Amino acid sequence: MNPRALSLYLVLDPGLCAGPGLVETARAAVRGGATMIQLRDKEGGTARMIESGRALRAALAGSGVPLIVNDDVQAARVLGADGLHIGQEDMSPAEARARIGADAILGLSVETEALARAIDPALVDYAGAGPVFATGTKPGHKPAIGFDGLARLVAASPVPSVAIGGLKPGHAGAVLAAGAAGLAVVSAICGQPDPEAASRALAGEIALAREGVA
Numbered sequence: 486m487n488p489r490a491l492s493l494y495l496v497l498d499p500g501l502c503a504g505p506g507l508v509e510t511a512r513a514a515v516r517g518g519a520t521m522i523q524l525r526d527k528e529g530g531t532a533r534m535i536e537s538g539r540a541l542r543a544a545l546a547g548s549g550v551p552l553i554v555n556d557d558v559q560a561a562r563v564l565g566a567d568g569l570h571i572g573q574e575d576m577s578p579a580e581a582r583a584r585i586g587a588d589a590i591l592g593l594s595v596e597t598e599a600l601a602r603a604i605d606p607a608l609v610d611y612a613g614a615g616p617v618f619a620t621g622t623k624p625g626h627k628p629a630i631g632f633d634g635l636a637r638l639v640a641a642s643p644v645p646s647v648a649i650g651g652l653k654p655g656h657a658g659a660v661l662a663a664g665a666a667g668l669a670v671v672s673a674i675c676g677q678p679d680p681e682a683a684s685r686a687l688a689g690e691i692a693l694a695r696e697g698v699a
């Protein structure tokens with residue numbers, strides 16, 4: 486996986502995207518510069534994940550933007566998704582890798598330095614590091630780590646890290662300065678009045694920040 490794919494990683498939440506919907510939000514975000522899309526539906530079960538995933542696959546076809554499925558390895562397999570994102574309590578990276586195959590992208594959430602250090606780079610392609618800030622999008626999330634904590638997780642991880650949790654416009658510089666490959670966001674794009682403009686603003690900030698740290 487090219488770490489640049491982690492630059493602006495949109496995690497789609499069907500509830501927050503209820504206005505335009507998942508597909509239109511994804512299309513708009515990609516027009517604005519999103520580089521990776523995750524389907525994260527914590528409520529709908531496998532059947533809805535597959536239905537939404539099919540529509541997203543069709544919308545993203547030819548864009549070069551990978552589609553990652555959150556949690557649900559069965560849906561990821563049925564969809565032939567580009568990858569799967571798992572948390573520490575979902576399944577082991579070894580099981581996930583065995584079930585999605587060698588070529589699929591596998592992401593793993595890490596909330597502490599010890600978890601980041603424990604990543605096996607033979608199994609896992611990227612780390613989702615956070616939460617950087619408290620967020621209402623994920624009730625019961627682990628304690629916020631801030632930019633200093635992010636830098637420690639990034640340094641401990643043997644694979645590229647994408648920062649997540651409460652990230653908004655204005656944060657890209659600090660995230661990249663901490664060494665992360667990019668920002669993963671839900672509410673900074675999903676549910677915004679103009680998701681394309683929101684995505685373009687974040688992508689522009691990331692590009693500027695990258696010039697600063699290159």
Ligand SMILES: Cc1ncc(COP(=O)(O)OP(=O)(O)O)c(N)n1
Nearest residue numbers: 555556570571572573594613649669
């Ligand atoms: C890019 C990215 N990073 C972290 C997460 C969180 O995954 P997890 O800890 O399994 O929590 P849920 O998203 O399943 O509630 C993520 N989804 N994406």
Ligand SMILES: Cc1nc(C(=O)O)sc1CCOP(=O)(O)O
Nearest residue numbers: 615616620622650651670671672
């Ligand atoms: C899905 C998710 N995982 C997190 C983690 O820390 O592992 S925080 C989070 C939600 C991020 O949403 P928003 O960009 O709206 O703050």
Ligand SMILES: [Mg+2]
Nearest residue numbers: 556571572575
């Ligand atoms: Mg999970």
